[in-house]
Amino acid sequence: MTNVWRSRDTSGCDTRLTPGAQTILNWLRAREFLQLRFLTNNSTVMGAQIAHRLAGMGLEVESQHILTATELVGHYLLGLE
Known part of the structure; x- marks a missing residue:
């Protein structure tokens, strides 16, 4: 069984962290x-940019743990997992 935890939008719609x-x-x-x-x-953004935005909101997330659509497509096209 896979557990998924969802957070708020990180695309600029909300600049507050969920309590x-x-x-x-x-x-x-x-x-x-x-x-x-x-x-x-x-x-339109890379993981490092999102990590920086989250850090500004007080949430520390390593950029290598953020996967964007662009990065995932790149991995797919290169045949990487």
């Missing part, structure tokens, strides 16, 4: 068996 977001993120990170990733269908 408790950092707490739940820390809780999820403490479970070492989880590989936490953030997905976006935004094709």
Whole structure:
């Protein structure tokens, strides 16, 4: 069974964190068996830009853990997993 946790829009529609977001993120990170990733269908920004935006809101996310539509298409076209 796959567990999915959804957050708010990161494309500029909302600049506030969901209450408790950092707490739940820390809780999820403490479970070492989880590989936490953030997905976006935004094709105009890269993961580093989204990570920077989230950091400005107080949420620390590593850019390599953010997958954008553009990056996923690139991986697909290159035959990478």
